[in-house]
Amino acid sequence: MKLAVIGTGYVGLVTGTCFSDLGNDVTCIDVNEAKVEGLRQGIIPIYEPGLSELVIRNYEEGRLKFTTAASDVIPDSDVVYIAVGTPQSDSGAADLSAVWKVVEDIAPHLREDALVIVKSTVPVGTNAKVFEMLKKLTGRECHCASNPEFLKEGSAIDDFMYPDRVVCGVRNEFSEEILQTLHAPLLRTGKPILFMSPESSELTKYAANALLATKISFINEIANLSEKVGADINDVRIGMGHDQRIGFQFLFPGLGYGGSCFPKDVRALASLADSLDLQPKIMRAVDEVNVHQRASLVRKIDAYYGGDLAGKKVGIWGLAFKPKTDDVREAPALELLRYLIEKGAEIAVHDPEAMENIQQQFGDKIHTYCKNEMEAIDGADCLAINTEWNEYRTPDFNKLKSKMKAPVIFDGRNLFDLGVVEKNGFTYYSVGRTP
Numbered sequence: 501m502k503l504a505v506i507g508t509g510y511v512g513l514v515t516g517t518c519f520s521d522l523g524n525d526v527t528c529i530d531v532n533e534a535k536v537e538g539l540r541q542g543i544i545p546i547y548e549p550g551l552s553e554l555v556i557r558n559y560e561e562g563r564l565k566f567t568t569a570a571s572d573v574i575p576d577s578d579v580v581y582i583a584v585g586t587p588q589s590d591s592g593a594a595d596l597s598a599v600w601k602v603v604e605d606i607a608p609h610l611r612e613d614a615l616v617i618v619k620s621t622v623p624v625g626t627n628a629k630v631f632e633m634l635k636k637l638t639g640r641e642c643h644c645a646s647n648p649e650f651l652k653e654g655s656a657i658d659d660f661m662y663p664d665r666v667v668c669g670v671r672n673e674f675s676e677e678i679l680q681t682l683h684a685p686l687l688r689t690g691k692p693i694l695f696m697s698p699e700s701s702e703l704t705k706y707a708a709n710a711l712l713a714t715k716i717s718f719i720n721e722i723a724n725l726s727e728k729v730g731a732d733i734n735d736v737r738i739g740m741g742h743d744q745r746i747g748f749q750f751l752f753p754g755l756g757y758g759g760s761c762f763p764k765d766v767r768a769l770a771s772l773a774d775s776l777d778l779q780p781k782i783m784r785a786v787d788e789v790n791v792h793q794r795a796s797l798v799r800k801i802d803a804y805y806g807g808d809l810a811g812k813k814v815g816i817w818g819l820a821f822k823p824k825t826d827d828v829r830e831a832p833a834l835e836l837l838r839y840l841i842e843k844g845a846e847i848a849v850h851d852p853e854a855m856e857n858i859q860q861q862f863g864d865k866i867h868t869y870c871k872n873e874m875e876a877i878d879g880a881d882c883l884a885i886n887t888e889w890n891e892y893r894t895p896d897f898n899k900l901k902s903k904m905k906a907p908v909i910f911d912g913r914n915l916f917d918l919g920v921v922e923k924n925g926f927t928y929y930s931v932g933r934t935p
C-alpha cells in the first residue's frame with residue numbers, strides 16, 4: 501500500500517518506518533525542512549533503540565521517503581496518517597491546531613478512495629470533526645478513521661511490531677478492510693484488531709493512559725505511607741501483584757510519571773470531563789499526586805541539608821524521564837535541577853542519552869556534564885538518582901564511597917538493595933522504604 505505519514509515526531513516516524521519495514525511504500529511528511537533533510541541523510545532527531553537502523557535500511561531500499569511537499573504525495577496515497585503533535589494548551593486541553601492545519605492542507609489532494617487515519621492522541625469527538633471538515637472542504641464524505649498508538653518510548657519498535665492489540669475507530673467497511681490489511685502482518689501472533697466507533701477508539705487511548713497513570717500515582721501514595729509506617733513498598737508491591745486481578749505492571753513507585761504522554765493525557769481527559777460538567781475527581785487527584793511526587797527527591801534533599809546547599813556538590817545520575825530515551829519532557833530531574841540551581845549547589849550530571857537536551861535548557865547553570873557516572877560523583881556531598889538506567893544498578897560501592905566526599909545517596913528509583921547500601925556504610929534515602 502502507499503502511505504503518507506504526516507508529522508515526523510516520535511509517533512509519526514516510528515509508525516512510518518515500521519510500516520515501510522513491513523513492505524509498504526511510505527512517505528513521511530514534515531513542515532520542518534532541516535528535519536526532513538536530516539532524515540534523508542540518516543540523522544534521526546530522537547534516540548529510540550533500533551529506530552536509526554530501521555530508518556536507514558528502509559530509506560536505502562527505497563520503501564521510505566521524506567519530504568516537505570504534501571501536495572506531491574497525497575494524490576498518490578491509499579492511506580494518509582495524521583501523526584502531528586497535540587501539545588497541552590494553557591487550559592490543559594489538547595491543542596489541535598496542527599491537526600486542523602493538516603486537514604486543510606491535504607483536503608484538495610485526497611483521492612476519493614483514500615483513507616485518512618488520525619494517529620495523534622486527540623480528544624473524543626476530534627475524528628468526527630475531521631470528517632465534517634473534510635466533507636466541507638472536498639464536498640464529499642471522505643473515509644476517515646481513528647487508530648491510536650500505544651507505543652512506549654524506549655521500546656517503540658517492539659511495541660509497534662508486537663502490539664497487545666490494535667484499536668481502530670471506523671465508520672464503514674471500506675475503512676475496516678484497509679486497516680485490517682495494513683495491520684495483518686502485526687497480528688500473526690494472534691493478538692486482536694478491535695473495531696469500534698471513532699469516539700470509543702479515541703476514548704480508549706485516553707482511558708488506557710489514564711488508568712496506567714492512576715496505578716503509578718496510587719503506588720506512589722502507598723509508598724509515601726510505607727515510609728511513615730516503616731513498611732517496605734517493594735514487599736507491599738510484590739504482595740499485591742501476585743493477586744492476578746492486580747498484576748505487577750506499572751506499580752513501580754518512583755518520582756511520578758513524566759514524558760510527553762501521561763501528564764498531558766491525564767489533564768486533557770480531566771479537562772474534557774470538566775467541559776462536560778462531570779467534575780473528574782480521579783483524574784485531578786492522579787495529576788495532583790504526581791506533581792507532589794515529582795518533587796519528592798527535592799523534599800528529601802532539602803530536609804537533609806536543612807535547605808542549605810550553597811557550595812554543596814551534588815552528583816546526579818539520570819536526566820531522562822525514563823531509561824532508553826533522551827526525552828526530558830516533564831522529567832523529574834528538571835525539578836531537582838531548578839531547585840539545586842536556586843540553592844547555589846554545585847551540580848555534576850550524567851545521563852547516557854539525555855545530556856544534550858538538558859544542556860540546551862540549562863547551559864552553564866550546570867557546572868559539569870560528565871562522560872561517565874563515576875565522574876559525576878567525584879568529590880560529591882551526595883548522589884541523587886532520577887532515572888533507572890541499567891548501568892547505574894550495580895555500582896562498585898567501595899569505589900563510590902572512596903570517590904565521594906560523603907556517602908549519601910538519594911535514590912528516586914529504588915535501584916539498590918537496602919542491605920547492600922547499609923553494609924557499605926551509605927546513608928540512603930529511597931522511595932517507600934526505610935533502612
Ligand code: UGA
Pocket residue numbers: 621649650651652653654709712716749750751752753754755756757758759760761762821822
Ligand atoms: C506511555 C504508555 O505506556 C504508552 O502505552 C502510550 O502509547 C504512550 O504513553 C503515549 O501515549 O504515547 P511512555 O510515556 O513512553 O508511554 O512511557 P511509560 O513506559 O509508560 O512510562 C511513563 C512514565 O511512568 C515514566 O515517567 C515512568 O518512569 C513512569 N512509571 C512507569 C512509573 O513511575 N512506574 C511504573 O511502574 C511505570
